[in-house]
Amino acid sequence: MSKCEQCIIRQFNSLKALTKDELLRISACKTSRIIKKGEVIFEEGESLNGLFCIKDGVCKLTKLSANGKDQIIKLVEKGQILGQRSLISDERTNLRATALNDMELCFIPKAEIIDDLKKNNNFTMDMLKEMADDLREADDFIVNMAQKSVRQRLAEALLNINENFGTNPDGTLSVLLSREDFASIVGTATESAIRVLSQFKKEGLISALGKHIKIEDLEGLKRVE
Amino acid sequence: MSKCEQCIIRQFNSLKALTKDELLRISACKTSRIIKKGEVIFEEGESLNGLFCIKDGVCKLTKLSANGKDQIIKLVEKGQILGQRSLISDERTNLRATALNDMELCFIPKAEIIDDLKKNNNFTMDMLKEMADDLREADDFIVNMAQKSVRQRLAEALLNINENFGTNPDGTLSVLLSREDFASIVGTATESAIRVLSQFKKEGLISALGKHIKIEDLEGLKRVE
DNA sequence: ATTAAAATATGATAATTGTCATGTTTTAAT
DNA sequence: ATTAAAACATGACAATTATCATATTTTAAT
Numbered sequence: 001m002s003k004c005e006q007c008i009i010r011q012f013n014s015l016k017a018l019t020k021d022e023l024l025r026i027s028a029c030k031t032s033r034i035i036k037k038g039e040v041i042f043e044e045g046e047s048l049n050g051l052f053c054i055k056d057g058v059c060k061l062t063k064l065s066a067n068g069k070d071q072i073i074k075l076v077e078k079g080q081i082l083g084q085r086s087l088i089s090d091e092r093t094n095l096r097a098t099a100l101n102d103m104e105l106c107f108i109p110k111a112e113i114i115d116d117l118k119k120n121n122n123f124t125m126d127m128l129k130e131m132a133d134d135l136r137e138a139d140d141f142i143v144n145m146a147q148k149s150v151r152q153r154l155a156e157a158l159l160n161i162n163e164n165f166g167t168n169p170d171g172t173l174s175v176l177l178s179r180e181d182f183a184s185i186v187g188t189a190t191e192s193a194i195r196v197l198s199q200f201k202k203e204g205l206i207s208a209l210g211k212h213i214k215i216e217d218l219e220g221l222k223r224v225e
Numbered sequence: 226m227s228k229c230e231q232c233i234i235r236q237f238n239s240l241k242a243l244t245k246d247e248l249l250r251i252s253a254c255k256t257s258r259i260i261k262k263g264e265v266i267f268e269e270g271e272s273l274n275g276l277f278c279i280k281d282g283v284c285k286l287t288k289l290s291a292n293g294k295d296q297i298i299k300l301v302e303k304g305q306i307l308g309q310r311s312l313i314s315d316e317r318t319n320l321r322a323t324a325l326n327d328m329e330l331c332f333i334p335k336a337e338i339i340d341d342l343k344k345n346n347n348f349t350m351d352m353l354k355e356m357a358d359d360l361r362e363a364d365d366f367i368v369n370m371a372q373k374s375v376r377q378r379l380a381e382a383l384l385n386i387n388e389n390f391g392t393n394p395d396g397t398l399s400v401l402l403s404r405e406d407f408a409s410i411v412g413t414a415t416e417s418a419i420r421v422l423s424q425f426k427k428e429g430l431i432s433a434l435g436k437h438i439k440i441e442d443l444e445g446l447k448r449v450e
Numbered sequence: 451a452t453t454a455a456a457a458t459a460t461g462a463t464a465a466t467t468g469t470c471a472t473g474t475t476t477t478a479a480t
Numbered sequence: 481a482t483t484a485a486a487a488c489a490t491g492a493c494a495a496t497t498a499t500c501a502t503a504t505t506t507t508a509a510t
Contacts, residue, residue: 063364063365063367063368065368065369065371065372065373066372066373067372067373069372071367071368071371071372073364073367073368084357085357085360085361088353088354088357089354089357089358089361091361094361094364094365095364117350117353118346118350119346121343121344121346121349124346124349124350124353125342125343125349127353128313128342128349128352128353128356129313129314131353131356131357131360132309132310132313132314132356133314134360135310135356135359135360135363136310136314136316136319138360138363138364138366138367139288139298139319139320139363140288140319141363141367142288142296142298142363142366142367142370143288143290143296143298144290145367145370145371145412146290146296146370146411146412147290147291147292147294147296147412148290148291148292149466149467150466150467151466178486178487178488179487179488179489180487186371187370187371187372188467188468189467189468189469190487190488191467191468191469191470191488191489191490192466192467192468194487194488194489194490195467195489195490198488198489198490210475210476210477210487210488211487374496374497375496375497376496403457403458404457404458404459405457413497413498414497414498414499415457415458416458416459416460416497416498416499416500417496417497417498419457419458419459419460420459420460420497423458423459423460435457435458435505435506435507436457
């Protein structure tokens, strides 16, 4: 199995703060997992017993609401870590993680990470910083949800996906989402999401061939009211 | 000026993880501030240069949305800390803090706290835990905003305030909020918040004399659809 | 105590969004 | 290649929520 020390992925998350020795220990106890598109990585309410480091692929973090609909809280991609919150709070997960495409994950057992958190303050501080960033993002998300129309929220969702996950060579968004997923990001009915996307298409803001969506007028999308 | 070491407030937040020596140092450099009801403690986008520890009173954390309306993200009370997120990210604040009643605050300069974070891992871990909890709360908030009706959100807001901030001897909620504040918590128009509260009153779920609101039927409020 | 300003209340109406029905297209399994 | 299932699309209508207008009550300043 490959060594964490040589893994480029590590540079993009808190694990970069670990020392060589710590990385060697983690390499020795980590396990690797392949997850197929659509598969659930962990369920809401599950005990994780460790962290996942995403080596490849993208997944969605969702929470089931009382009315039975899933809400997408966040999309997480290659280089990022899953399960920090439950690890730190020592609680079951509050979200479900589902693969949006085929994924490769490394699993690091809880005991090792906790040990590092206690001994390596740089690591703890780095994780604290990441969590502080997540919290700011969550604040922004709350305001968007509370104060903007479905049309505005969907425009923002497209812009965010474009900004954070980039595009394929043909200009289409690299993350493929169903209309239901879009609805689940902006918190609306699937039909409403479909209607707004169709409208964006008519207005020339985007083009769409099935799930392959391309932003045609970035500035126009930003101006959506 | 009173000593942090003897301050009971400290028991309720991360500062409890500090050592006696650290507390003495903080006592020596902290300043105290009295804030009147309605006054702004800090603005969105301000540089804080430290932490506030709330000795008494309650404040709201709001974020201005693009449409010009304020969204209340969180209510924070006696015993809690303000400014952790911007301290840790070393960024300007993303929220404005406004006193909801007369408050007493202690201000601890950034340099002291950063020093403690670097040296005392228990303190860092404790702060990390608090932030992880905040993040879970934010996730729940997002789902509520995205998936529930104004009526449901307002019912939940009342239940949360009742649970987290308690009641006066006469049974009224101890935190006094204007109808506009309620609207700003659930993300709706002030008129809508007023209408729903009037409806709750008619249905006997609450009674209200101006801002003094009393939950009359807790179970009923929980059942609101 | 008086008075202006702010907060609360309610009606009327418009705009947004959800739900249900139904048809078409795409996808995936055999 | 065929076919069943899932995803996408759109119309019709209902429900929810926002906006505007206006009145009343409460609050705070003089």
